[in-house]
Amino acid sequence: MNLIDTHCHLADRRLGRNIDQVIADAAAAGVRLMISAAANLPDAKIAADIASKHDEVYCTAGVHPHHAAEQGDSYLDDIEKLAACERNVAIGEIGLDYHYDYSPRPRQQEVFAQQLKLAERLDKVIVIHTREAFDDTMAIIRESGVDGAWLVFHSFTGGAGEVREILDIGAMVSFSGIATFKTADDIRAGALIVPEDRILVETDSPYLSPVPVRNARVNQPAHVAHVARCLADLRGVDVEQFAEQTTANAKRFFGIQPA
Ligand SMILES: [Zn+2]
Structure with a gap:
């Protein structure tokens, strides 16, 4: 298998302190590359x-x-420096x-909008987290003028219905272990209509262990x-082929050169 985990949190000590083992286990499962997502500056x-x-x-x-x-005041400068790595x-x-609601909603909205602008200026694609806030998320994206093709809606x-809105603006959709849960029929209905060149896979680890683990x-x-x-x-395709497809999607979207 040839897979990329497009969203994990290796800065989390539970993974980071065993990084060599984590990478070896991934390789043994056919997961050759991974993208470690940041939740704050120390993480990044x-x-x-x-x-x-x-x-x-x-x-x-981010x-x-x-x-x-x-x-x-300086967080945008700090992100810019880290993004240059x-x-x-x-x-x-x-x-x-x-x-x-760990942060007040107006502040969430402001920080989101500022980072969208920063990403556009830096020519970087954007990983979107949205939870119980889909309409406001879409509104801020539209207001920002950012090209939807530069976005991935993660986990x-x-x-x-929401998948259709995301596809309409040209964005990618990434699915985590949540899509494997028994109760996730809605999410799977969404996953079924994503075109093969717009779908990504991720773990969001160390959270959200998928079925059957x-x-x-x-x-x-x-x-x-x-x-x-x-x-x-779910999509009625061979898993090897699906892995190749999602890996090609991830490399194209994130601009990762062929390994
Ligand atoms: Zn995450």
């Missing part, structure tokens, strides 16, 4: 450091809505999260193979 620094030491790892830089409230492939994860949890306390990039298998079965 660690991810960049790991990526600089391991050819299998790329990284992103501030998740949970951390919007704690940003001062050779292994950086995207700004993210950025967006809105109205489920937890997607909406249904077919749902009980694994620490999810890891190797498990993206389970996500791929579930989606390939």
Whole structure:
């Protein structure tokens, strides 16, 4: 198999302190590359450091809505510096999260909009996190004027209606272990209508262990193979072929050179 885990959190100590084992386990499962996503600046620094030491790892830089409230005046400059690192492939994860509301919504919206603008200026693709905030997320994206083809909606949890809106603006859709859960019929209905050149797979590890390793306390990039298998079965395509397709999509979207 030839897979890329397009979204994991290697800066999380549960993965980062065992990075060599995590990469070896991934390789054994056919997962050759992984993109370590950042939720805040310390995260982005660690991810960049790991990526600089391991050819299998790329990284992103950005501030998740949970951390919007704690940003001062210089955070955009800091992201810009981190995004200049050779292994950086995207700004993210950025967006809105109205489920937890860890940051006040107006501040979430402001920090999201500022990072969209920054990404556009830096010519970087963007990893979007949206939870219980889909309409506002789309409104801010439209207002920003950012080209939808530069966006991926990560760990997607909406249904077919939302998928159609995302496809309409030209964006990619990435599915995590959530799509494998028994109760996720809605998400799978959405996954079914994504064209083959617009779909990505990820783990969002160390969270969200997929079926059939749902009980694994620490999810890891190797498990993206389970996500791929579930989606390939759903879409009625061969898993090897689905892996090749999603890997080609990820390389094209994130601008990763052929390995
Ligand atoms: Zn994430």
